[in-house]
Amino acid sequence: MNKSEVINELINILWLSANNRLSLPSPSRKVKGREFITNTYENAFxxxxxxxxxxxxxxxxxxxxNNIINGGWFVNQEWxxxxxxxxxxxxxxxxxxSRSEKYQLLYSLISKALPGVELYLIEYSVDAGLSKQSFTIYSFRNKQFCLIPHNKFFEQFKEKVNSSKLSSMKTKISEIPSELKNRAYEALLxxxxxxxxxxxxLYDRYFFDIVLSxxxxxxxxxxxxxxxxxADKKQLMFIDVKEKYPYKNKVGINEDxxxxxxxxxxxxRNISDWKFDNRYLVRLTNGADDPSxxxxxxxxxxxxxxxxxxxxNLGQNGTGAMETKMLSIEEMRRVV
Known part of the structure; x- marks a missing residue:
């Protein structure tokens, strides 16, 4: 798939995920610059x-x-x-x-800090297209990645009854309004x-939104x-990345x-000799109307x-405004 095809597939997955609810969407509040959005599902998308x-x-x-790798998902087994x-x-x-050796060290550290968490690595191949067969699943036990059948991973979750998105992708849902789709494509390109x-x-969201959820x-x-x-300095950092524009010269993170x-x-904190931190990284722009x-x-x-x-602002679930904790730009550190 070329870049345009990948973006359009990602848009379809995000639209399906935003629309897969039992209740009907509510009218969305009017926000400057988002006049093309009419309801809460569109806003969530x-x-x-x-x-x-x-x-x-x-x-x-x-x-x-070398020292930056993809993050992952923590998912509770039950609500x-x-x-x-x-x-x-x-x-x-x-x-x-790529199941690189970097994940071996990371998963070893996670297993020490969080012994109550089951660890898996999901390797995808583009050769099978977008399907459940695109993924190979490894369990991490005794400091090793071990190939396992799909059912060993999914049996930890209760299967939904007659509500699979894998089948709902083939059924008719409301189409993405053309202006909304164009805006989404422009934002992602x-x-x-x-x-x-x-x-x-794309494969991360397909596995999470479609295959699992x-x-x-x-x-x-x-x-x-x-x-x-x-590894040399024994430093581990989880990084949360956001693009933000300042509000009253401040940026925020969702309180929940x-x-x-x-x-x-x-x-x-219990891993001896290792330094750990959660880091909030912001790509700062000028404003909603000026993405410079x-x-x-x-x-x-x-x-x-x-x-x-x-x-x-209204969060990704589209149901209500999220409370945020705010720091001024001066309290943040600029990356040079």
Whole structure:
């Protein structure tokens, strides 16, 4: 698939995921610059699209950097009300095109810090197209990756009854409004980003949104965009990448994401000699109407714990505004 084909496939997956709910969408509130959005499903879809921009830019920026690797998904095996605990009854997996030796060290560290988490690596091949057969699944046990049949991974989740997205992809759902689709394509098309990076995103979302979420019940998920792993200095960092524009000279992080990072800090603190951090990395632009690039900024997520709160935009679920913790641009560190 060329870049255009990959982007269009990704758009279809994100649209299907945003529309696969039992309830009908509600009218969306009017936001400047988003007059083409009419309901909450469209808003959820477009938020997901925009969420990839920073990640795509950063993936290209760090392409070939030895100590930066793809992140992965922490997924609770069952849904729970309240704050999810990602240190137990949880599956962690990375979707990647290459089962490199870097993952051996990373998974060894995760297994020490989080013994209650089942670890898997999902390797994809483009030769099989977009299908369940595109993926080879490895379990990580006793410091080794072991090939396993698909059912050994999926049996940890309860199968949905008559609600598979694998079949619903072939049924008729509402088409993406043409202007919304064009806006999504324009947002995702970044000339300098290699097609291999788009393929990583496409197969990651296909596995999570279609193969797993479409056919199986699961608990709350959260993902890590990238991992920085420096064996010589014994440094491990989970990186959350976002493209943001400042609001009153501040940038924010969703407050409901913070418990996960607090849990990770507590767990990895127990690994002797290793330094661990959660890092928030922002590709800063001028504003909603001016996407001009201002620079990369970063800060430890721990700095947001006691920061001021503010209301945010509608989140990717499209159901309500997310409370955010805010730091000023001056409190962030510029990447030089």
């Amino acid at each position: 477009y938020n997901r699209v925009l969420g990839f921009k920073g990640e795509l830019h950063y993936s290209q920026r760090t392409c070939g950097v 729970c009300d309240g704050t999810a605990d990602f240190t137990k009854d949880t599956v962690y997996f990375t979707v990647t095109s 970044i000339d300098e980003v290699d097609n291999e990076i788009y393929l990583d995103v 479409g056919s199986y019940k699961k608990g709350r998920p959260t993902d890590i965009d990238h991992v920085q792993l420096n 994401h913070l418990p996960f990072f607090i849990q990770m800090e507590s767990a990895f 690039f201002r620079g990369w900024y970063h800060q430890s997520i721990s700095h947001f714990y006691e920061a001021d709160s503010a209301g945010g």
